[in-house]
Amino acid sequence: MVETVSKRDIRKLKLDELKEFFVQHGEKAFRAQQVYEWLWHKSAKSFDQMTNLSIGLRDMLKEHFTINHIKVDHMQRSADGTIKNAVTLFDGMVVESVLIPTEKRITACVSSQVGCSLACKFCATARLKRQRNLTPDEIYDQVVAIKEQSELFFGRPLTNIVFMGMGEPLLNYSNVISAIDKITSQKGLNMASKRITVSTVGVAKMIMKMADDGVKFNLAVSLHAALDKTRSAIMPINDTNPLSELGDALRYWYDKTKRKVTYEYVVWKGINDTEEHARALLKFCKIVPSKVNLIEYNPIDDGEFQQASTEVLDMYMHILESHGITTRIRKSRGKDIDAACGQLANKS
């Protein structure tokens, strides 16, 4: 019967709470520190891994707590080296996260929500709808899993993290921030904030909140159109957060953080492939110091959206670059395993 008493997830406790627990149970407070280090810095998945604790103490912890670690149930490898993980959460829900290797970097692309509420017309994740927010540890664990794969398969450390998996990070703000705090803390993974990028559909009020909070990571905005009519037609968020408000929020962000903004932008045939669109983007890019990633479209459906031609991309490049806006064309990675931008949809 004792087993039916619901055990607490030990990682929900702050260090102080853990210390209090240990003292209440007649243990030395420094033990809490050791356990905390196992839980976060060493990413222990079971109490039995905590070999510097006595077996009696491990048993006592097992009586009271569980460690709700995520499980990487399914791993796919792309011909280009990209790895996609299907990650099962403690309640059986599944999200995906991706390891993207390049010559210089290994990037973890992590999810922040199960599904997504934003309904961007070109994105596969949107079709899953939003089921729930991920907890800080579920976000942290995705990074840990990719860090381990990075060392195992590539013999190199994880260098970058992008919040470009499933979900909208700014609609799960506090959990994303707590995860990043742990990822960057010495007691956690000790990674540099400047190697982390949070990508948003453009929730103006939350961009301003991030600026107020003094965050140190980078900001990317999925822009895709700099004309309201076009943007609203493909991204419903634009109805409540039109470009003028987004621009104001970005100005606020830049004034406070002095950090350049990256715009993600796909060019589609018949949607945003005119010079008028390219010039509108140029104008938008002048609001704050910024750069543009023109990302390759990854088809998700019957062809409503199609990648624009190379000539159109060249036209964009020319207009932006000739006015000093750094512009890169980003080839997609992991397409053969549906691991590329916008393709994460728990197909497997």
Ligand code: SAH
């Ligand atoms: N919700 C956040 C995080 C998701 S990031 C955001 O919108 O930024 C995923 C990135 O892939 C976004 O830039 C998104 O606009 C882009 N994307 C979505 N579907 C895509 C597709 N089919 N092909 C290429 N990029 C896509």
